[in-house]
Amino acid sequence: MEFSASLKENFEFRRLYAKGRSAAGRELVLYARRRGRDTNRLGVTVSAKLGCAVRRNRVRRRLREAYRLNESRFVRGVDMVIVVRGRGMDAPYRVLERELLALAEKLGILA
RNA sequence: UGAGCGGGCCGGACAGCCGCGGGCGCCGAGAGGCGCAUGAGGAAAGUCCGGGCUCCACAGGGCAAGGAUAACGGGUAACACCCGCCAGGGGCGACCCUCGGACAAGUGCAACAGAAAUAGACUUCCCCGCUUCAGCGGGGAGAUGGUGGAAAGGUGAGGUAAGAGCUCACCCGGCGCGUGGAGACACGUGGCCGCUGUAAACUCUAUCCGGAGCAACGAAGGGGACAUAUGGGCGGCCCGUCCGUCCCCGAUAAGGCUUGAGCCGUCGGGCAACCGCCGGCGUAGAUUGAUGGCUGUACUACGACAGAACCCGGCUUACAGGCCCACUCACAAA
């Protein structure tokens, strides 16, 4: 990826939940917050209650792929967190991709 | 052909493009880039057992406590696992199932029902005496008594006043002896005995177990606290033995981190589990945690259960579908 990295630290997730802007859809919830850098950071969260490790990994990989293939459409300098809801566990890739872009559009972080 | 039984194996495949992890090679001052091969499971899971490894000075002895295991023989590093075998049970059969030591050391428990729950009494039966013929007294007997999971070894015969393993025959169980077996045990035999069930009740017997865990451990160096013993050395006590101890930074670092009781094959030993010899192979190692997306091709057509986190051996649980081998029964044909 050109200008994106992972969001890792727990306190940064918490800061986004508290201070970031959010948009919710049927399968996902997206939190985003601008920061004064040139790069983006992406975090993905799937609750352990929603399924076993294999299913959680699959959703997480699909979402990272959806972001990777559409990276050029995003604004630079944004931290974001994707939270998967129960309905999103079995959603196919196309649905997740469309939902991610729609939520990003709603938050105004698409270029 | 149908039904079944035991064991083993696979569990998405192939091609292209774009991505990811660590490894190797090359380029680059560096950041990084390019190329190559490689990259989750039979259960990776639950964390229920057993070990390796690391630290606790050695991992030492004894006692107590606690825990674990439980027919017998073997396999193994070890086990609660595996194999074989015995006993009991199920199936026409292949074969399958069983926490399978000891209630004859002691203690506890056995509701309801029943006269009575481990054993006395009562009811009842018989004989003698008395009698108002209802019964009462003395003696004998242990058979009868709706029940109950379990009732004084069972059935039959003899015997007797009435009865009783009191005696006899057969059977059952225990114990002793003999034979066979490595042993559990089996078979035979005896004028020794007849004893309720429950130890997944306490307990007893035999054997085993030091503790903590890779978030273990962790260097040089720096800082601080307590202190020479009535202290400490991973739960208790004793012996023995050793020693200054603890905290913070360094350090959410590097390492530990993958070659190991490894996998495959031939041959040999063994009923088997398994063991031995020889030859070959090199097979994830992350630290927010690597396998995804798209397209195409067929197939019993959207392909089950499911993701390594120090590493092994087991157990248990989840699992669409498919393949192979051995065997059994029924029917048919030869």
Added chain:
RNA sequence: GUCUCCGUAGCUCAGCAGGAUAGAGCGUUCGCCUCCUAAGCGAAAGGCCGCGCGUUCGAGUCGCGCCGGGGACG
């Protein structure tokens, strides 16, 4: 990773040295009381004791294996 505890009526809990028909409080429903409501009084309904297998004559209770839900340390 290690270690614990709990699943019983709609809710909160009792009941465990195994014994017939599983209780209490709150709630629900019905009745009484009151002009009406609350309170009070009386009655009733409501449970495969989380699931399965086993031990036992008999299991909510004992043993084993699962499932679900908490909690502790790091």
